[in-house]
Amino acid sequence: MAKQYVYLFKDAHGLGKEILGGKGAGLAEMTSIGVPIPPGFTVTTEACTLYHENEGKMPDYLIAQVDEGIKEVEKQTGKSFGGVDASKVPLLVSVRSGARVSMPGMMDTILNLGLNDTSVEELAKASGNERFAYDSYRRFILMFTNIAKGWPRTDMDKMLEEIKEKNGYKLDSEVTAEQLKELVKTYKEYYKKTFNEDFPSDPYVQLHEAVEAVFRSWDNPRANVYRKMNGIPYEWGTAVNVQSMVFGNLNENSGTGVAFSRDPSTGKKQIYAEYLPVAQGEDVVAGIRTPLHIDELKKRMPDVYDQFVKTITSMEAHYKDMQDMEYTVEDGKLYFLQTRNGKRTAQASLQIAFDLLDEGVIDESEAVLRVEPQLLDSLLHPTFDTTDLKSHTPVATGNPASPGAGVGKLAFDAKDAEKRHVNGEKVVLVRAETSPEDIEGMVAAEGILTMRGGMTSHAAVVARGMGKCCITGCSAAIVDEENKTLTINGKVYTENDTISLNGSTGDVYDGALKLVEADTSTGNFGRLMALADKYKRLSIRTNADTPRDALQAAKFGAEGIGLCRTEHMFFNKDRIFHMRKMILSDTTAEREAALAELLPYQREDFYGLYMSMKDLKEINVNIRLLDPPLHEFLPQEEDKIEELAKATGKTVQEIKDRIAYLHEFNPMMGHRGCRLDVSYPEIGRMQARAIIEAAIKASKELNREIQPEIMIPLTLDVKEFKFVKKVITDECDKVLAENNFTMKYHVGTMIEIPRAALLSGEIATEAEFYSFGTNDLTQMTFGFSRDDATKFLPDYYNNKIFEFDPFQTVDQKGVGKLIKMAVKDGKEVNERLLCGVCGEHGGDPRSIEFFNRVGLDYVSCSPFRVPIARLAAAQAEIKLEREKNK
C-alpha cells in the first residue's frame, strides 16, 4: 500500500509542519479547536519531493489519494465537485501552497477551481448572482492559464481592459454579467489557440494540474532566492492545501479581510483588522480595492463581529502568540481561512513578547525565544522615516552589505571624504571598490557605496565592523573615480549632489531622505538584553581594532575584545611609511630599526584598547599578531613608488624588485600569519613588547589586573606554535623584567587552517586559547577564496548545490566537523583551553546556535552584532536545554 500523502484537515492534527507545511498544520489545528474553517485537505510536503523526484509527474497512487480527498470534502460539505451532481450546490476549491515556514508571495495559488460551463450556471443559480458566477469563472480561467500553464497574463488582462475602454467603464465591477460571459468565451478561445487544446472542463483534470503547478512553484526563481536568503532547504518542499471555496463576494452579507490579534507594527494589545465587503481575498492582495476598518464589519453584522473577536482571542490563547489570520464572511457566516504567527516589526516583537510574559501566557525563556535576533539590527542604526521612504523610489539597488541609513554629498576618494568631514560636511563615500587605504575615508563617511564587491568584500566587512551603512556591488551605479562622477540610469551625479543609502535593503535614492535616530535605551530593549544575559552560556566579545569600535561594543554589552586585527593599525598615513621601510629592509638590523619606529604607535593603540574596556568587569583584550602578507602594505601606483623611493633612499627599481619578489600567486595561501614571525621574529617581538608595555601602563593607571591575550594567527603545527610562542614569551618576560612588574599573560592561536584543527590534540598542549577564524577556515576547507567564489557561487545557488552562503552561516557538515573535532581533542588534553570564534560567523544567530552546541566558550563579532549575538546565545542555550530535558 502506498504511503499516505493526503490528509483531511480534520484528521491531520498533530502531524506537524514538516509534513503538512505551516498553513496545513494551522488548518488542522484550527479544525481541532473548533475554529470555523471551510473543509479541505492537505497534500503533504513529502508528495512535493515525490513529484520532483518522479521527474515532475504525480504517480497514479498519489492522484488517487487526491481524488479520494475531494470525495471526502464533497461529503463534508454536501456539495458536488465541479457541479457533476446537478442536484447539489457545486463544490469549488482553492489550491494553495504551504511550506514549512511562511514564504509570503513566493509561490502560487489558484482559486475557484471546479468551475466549468455547467457548474458556473449552478453557481449562478445557487448564489442568485450570475455576474458573480461568471466573474469567478473568468478569474479562474485566467489564474489557471497563468499559473497551471505558466502563461503570461498580459493578453488576458488586455481583453478585460478593452471591454472597459469600449464601454467607458472605470471599475471592473462595472462590467456586466453578459460581458463577462463573452469574456469567458474569448478567454477559452485564446486558451485553445495558445495550447492547441480545449480549456479543461473536467474538474479533476483542473485539480491535478493545479496541484502540480503548486509543486512546481517550489522551484520557481523567486522561491529559490527567498530560500537562499532565509536558509530554507530545498528538500523541505511545499505542501498543497485544497480547501472548499467560500465567497466573500457572494452578496452584501459577504466580505473578506485580514486580522492580527495584536498590532504588528507597535505590538499594542488590540485587534488590528480590516474588512472589505463583497470581495475576495485576491482583491485585497492585488491592491485593486482598499479595505475598510474592522468597525465596518461590526456595523454591518454585529453578531458575526462578536464571533470574530471571540475566535481571534481564543486562537491567540491557543497559539500563545500574536496571530495573523485571513477570514471570509459568506452570506453572514464567518470562516477563517488561515492563521499563522504574525510577522512584526522589531519594536512590536519585543513589546508582544514582554506583554505575553507579563500576562503569564509564556515564561521568561519563551519570551527570549520570541524575538528574532536579526530583527534587533534595525533598532541599532539610524533609519529612514517610514513615510518619507514610501514616497521615494530607489534609483538603483546593490547588496545590503551593512544596515543603516546614510545621507550625504558624494565623495570619490577617501582623503576627500576625510577633509570634507572635518569641515563639517556630510558625505557618502562612492568608490568602484574600497581598499585598506580607504579606511579613514570610510570612518568619515555617512555611508559607503561601491560599484563592485559582494556581501563579504572589503567594504562590506569593514563597514559592518564599524556599524556603518554600506551598499556594495551596485553595478547600476557607474563610478568614474578619476572624473569624480557617478552615473545611474544615464543621470550624472557629481560631488555636489546628495544621495541616500538604505543599507538594510541595498536601495540607493536620489536626494536626501529624512532620518530617524535609533533608540537603544528603550525599556524593552534593555529588559531583553538582561534576560538574554541571564540565559546564555556563551560569552560575547567583539572584534574591534580601535577604541572607538571597542567603546561602541562595550555600550552594546560586549564582555571584551575577542579579536584586534593589528594590521588595520598600519594603514594610517603616519605609520604606513615605517611599515613600508620595515618591509623594504635588507637586514634584520634595518628591519628592527623600522619596527622601533612603529612601536610607540602600537603601544598607544593597545593602551587605548585596554582603557576602552575599563568599565567592564574584566579587561579581556585579545590581540592578534600581524596577519596579511607584506605586499599588501606596499604601494602599487608609480607616483607612490617614486615618493617611497625618495623617502627611503632606495631606488625605484629596488622597490619594484621587492614588490616583484613579494608577489604571490595565491596570497591567501602565502607568506602571512605566523609564517611572518617564523621568518622575521623581530616583528612578533615588537608587537609583544607593545602589548605588554601598554598593558602595564593601563594596569598601573587603572590600578586593575590585566591579563593580555596574545593570539598567533594561521598556526598549522605545534612546533610552529612553540617556536613563535617562545619568541613572544621571551620578549614579554623581558619587558616585564625591565619594568619590574608581574603580570599573567596568555598565548593562544587562531584555528583557521584545516591542519590546525586536525592536530588540535597536539597544539592544545601548548596553546592557552583557541579562536576559530571561521572566515579562513571556511575558505581553506572549501578550497575557494571568497573573493573568487563570487564568480561561481551564483551557479551553485541556481543549481541548488548550495542553499546558503557558507561565509555567512557556518557550514556545520564540513567546517563544523573540524571545529567540533578541534574543541573535543583540544579540551581533552587541556581542560582549561578557552575556545572562541572570531570570524564573521560569530555574529550569525544560526552559527551561534552551533557554536553553543559544540561547547565553545565565547563568540566575538563586530560591535553592532553584539546585541544580536547576546540574544542568539541565549536562545541557543534555551533550545539546547529543552532538547536535553526532552
Add this chain to the structure above:
Amino acid sequence: MAKQYVYLFKDAHGLGKEILGGKGAGLAEMTSIGVPIPPGFTVTTEACTLYHENEGKMPDYLIAQVDEGIKEVEKQTGKSFGGVDASKVPLLVSVRSGARVSMPGMMDTILNLGLNDTSVEELAKASGNERFAYDSYRRFILMFTNIAKGWPRTDMDKMLEEIKEKNGYKLDSEVTAEQLKELVKTYKEYYKKTFNEDFPSDPYVQLHEAVEAVFRSWDNPRANVYRKMNGIPYEWGTAVNVQSMVFGNLNENSGTGVAFSRDPSTGKKQIYAEYLPVAQGEDVVAGIRTPLHIDELKKRMPDVYDQFVKTITSMEAHYKDMQDMEYTVEDGKLYFLQTRNGKRTAQASLQIAFDLLDEGVIDESEAVLRVEPQLLDSLLHPTFDTTDLKSHTPVATGNPASPGAGVGKLAFDAKDAEKRHVNGEKVVLVRAETSPEDIEGMVAAEGILTMRGGMTSHAAVVARGMGKCCITGCSAAIVDEENKTLTINGKVYTENDTISLNGSTGDVYDGALKLVEADTSTGNFGRLMALADKYKRLSIRTNADTPRDALQAAKFGAEGIGLCRTEHMFFNKDRIFHMRKMILSDTTAEREAALAELLPYQREDFYGLYMSMKDLKEINVNIRLLDPPLHEFLPQEEDKIEELAKATGKTVQEIKDRIAYLHEFNPMMGHRGCRLDVSYPEIGRMQARAIIEAAIKASKELNREIQPEIMIPLTLDVKEFKFVKKVITDECDKVLAENNFTMKYHVGTMIEIPRAALLSGEIATEAEFYSFGTNDLTQMTFGFSRDDATKFLPDYYNNKIFEFDPFQTVDQKGVGKLIKMAVKDGKEVNERLLCGVCGEHGGDPRSIEFFNRVGLDYVSCSPFRVPIARLAAAQAEIKLEREKNK
C-alpha cells in the same frame, strides 16, 4: 635515581638502534658475538635529547655516568685514562657520533682524547715511538680545537705547512718528532691566545667537552640538510660512542683499513677491502694517503689475514647482509672498530639481495625488503660514464628535479628546441622558467634547465612525468631568453654551446660528458619486479597524458592509467585556438560550437590512451575532466592578444576585458575543477562524449571490454558531485544509445579539498571511486600554495618546524588523517568504492607505505616512478604483514 644514559658495549646488546644509535648497537652486537673490538661505551640518543632540552648542557648526573663509564673501560683495558696512573699504559679514547641511521660524514669525531703533556710521554714510552706520540697529540689538539671549540682549522694547518716548507718536506711523515713537539707548543699557544684559556690537560674536561661537541654536531647545518633530505626526525638525536683507541700507526705491525664483505659496486660475492700500513683511519678518510690492496695485509701478517677473513665471514653470516667495516691492526693484533650494513649501488643492491636469497641466507620477502626503492631510479635513466663524470667539475648546481643525464646544445625557446630536434640536433632547453606552452619543446629536448622554480615547479613536475632529465632553480645560471644567452660565472654560452645536465645531482657541466644507456632488462631487475608483484597488495597505475608516456609506463609495469590530465592536451597549437575561442564565448551556443571543434582532438587523445593499454590484462584508463581555471589558457602578451583578436573577430579590448574578468586573486582557490562544469556543463559534456566515443572505437577495434573511468576534480559536496555526474552520465548514455553500444563506465572523483574528505560518507554514496589528489589536498590542508611556500619553507626547515617537504612525502598527521577518515567513511557506505592516490606522493616510498596501511587500492605515479612504486608497495605490505604477525 637518574635514568641510565651510559652503557658499556659489553652490556648493551639488545637495546636497539633507537637508544644506542647504529654504531653503538653494532659495537654491542659485535661484542656479544665475540668480534675483537676495543672496549668502550655508548652515551645514548636519549642523552642527546636531554642535552638539547637542557639548553646545551649535560646535567651532573649524566656527567657522572660518563665518568663511571671511563672507569669501567680502565678496568677492562688495564690502562689509565689520561695517564694519571703513571704505572699503567695511558688510556686514550675516540669520541664518535652514531645516529639511529648512518649519516656518513655529517657529524663529528675526535680521536686520541686523553692526551696531555704527561700521557704523551707515557704513550711515547709504551709505544717506543716518540714521533707517533707527538703526532697523535698534535692531531688531537687540532681536532679538539676544530670540533669541540668550533674553531676553523686553517691557521693550524698552515702552521704545519710552514714547517714543511721551511724544511723542504713534501710529506707529513717527514716532519720529525722534535718538530712535532714544537708544533704542539705552538698549537697550545695559539689555543690560549684564541680562547683566553689553557688547553685543557684534564682528560675528563676534554671528554665532557668532546661529548657535548658531538651532541651539538647533531644540530649542525649539514646534518640538518641531510636529515631533511632523508626524512630523519630531529627528535631521534645521536648517540656518542667513547671507545679506547687502538693505533694503526703504532709500528710496522700496525695498519688500518675498511672492508666490505661483498663488492659494494657490483655486488659480487668477494671480500672487498683495503689496507694501509702504519696509519690511522683518519689518514684514509682525509685522502692524505692512498690505501693498498688487502693482499698487502695477507703478505705482511698471514695469520691476522686469516682471522680477518674468518671474522668478516662470520659477521656477514650474523647480520645476513653485506657488511661495511672499519678495522685496525695494532702491533699485530686485529680490532674491528665498527660494522654496518654497507651502502651499495643499485646494481649491487639487487645482486646481493638475490645472492643471499639463493644462498638460503634470507627468504623472498626479505630479499624484496633489501633493495632501497629510490635506488631503482638510477637503473631507469641514461647516466654519465662514472670515470668521465669524475674528471669534470660542475659549473653550477640547481635542484635535482628529475633524474637522468642530458647533453645537448642550448635552445632558448620551446619552438626552437622542437625545430632543431626535428632536424636531428640534440638540444637542452634552457628557460628562466617553463610554462605549459613549453611542453612540446620539453619533449624534444634531452634535458631541461631552468633558472627559477623548485622541486615541484612546472618544469620539475612535467619533466618527472616524462622521465626527462631536469634541473630547476639553478640561480647561478642567468638566462636571457631574449638575447638567447646563458651566463654562468661570467662565461656566456650561446646556442652553439653544449652543456651536460646531471638531473640526479643537479649539477651542470660545460661541454659534453660521455653517456651510458640504462639497461632495465637485466635479469635481476626483472626478477625483483616479479617478486614485488607477488608480494604487493596495491595496484600501481601511472599518471599519463599521452600515449608516449602511457606506453613507457606500461613497459615499466603500470597496471593502468590512474590520472590523465586533460588540460595538458589543450596547449598544442592546433587546439589552443579553439580552447581560447571557447573561453571568449559570450553564449552557450558559441561555447558549444568551439567545444565541437575540440571534440575530435580529445577523442583522438583518448583513443590513443586506450590503445596504449592494449597489451595489459585490463584496460584501465582514468580520465579527469578539465581542471585549471580558464585564464590559464589565455595569452598574456600584447602581440598574442592581437593575434587572437584577429583570429576570433573580437576586439583587443574585448579580449582584455575577458582576461581582466577572469583574473583571480587566488587562482588555486578559484573557478576551476568541477566548478567549471557547474557553470558550463557543456565542457564536461564534450569531454564525456569524447571519452565514450573513443572507448567505443578502441573497444570495437580491439574486440575487448573497456570500462571508462571518468573523474570529476575538486568536488566538495555530494550535491555538487551529483550535479556534474548527471551531466556526464546523461551525455555518456546518449552517446551509447546513438552508437547502439553497451558499455559499463564509472564516475568518481578526486578527493583534494578538505571538505570532500570530511564529507566522504555522503560523497561515497554517489561516487564509484576516489582518487586522492594529495598535491592539492596538502596545499589546502596546510593552507599554503606550493609556489608561494618556497619563500618561507626554508625558514621552517632551519627552525626545525618541518623536517621534510610535505609535497614530497605525505603528511600523515594532517593530510593523512583526512585520507584515513575519508577511506574509512567512504568504504563504510560503499564497500565497492575504489580508492587510489594520484598526487606526487603516489611515487614516494614512504608515502606508499602509509597508503598501503590505510587501505587504499592503488597508487598512480609518473611513468618512471612505476618500478619504484611496485617495489615500495611490496615492501609496505611485507612490513604490514610482519607487524600483524608480531
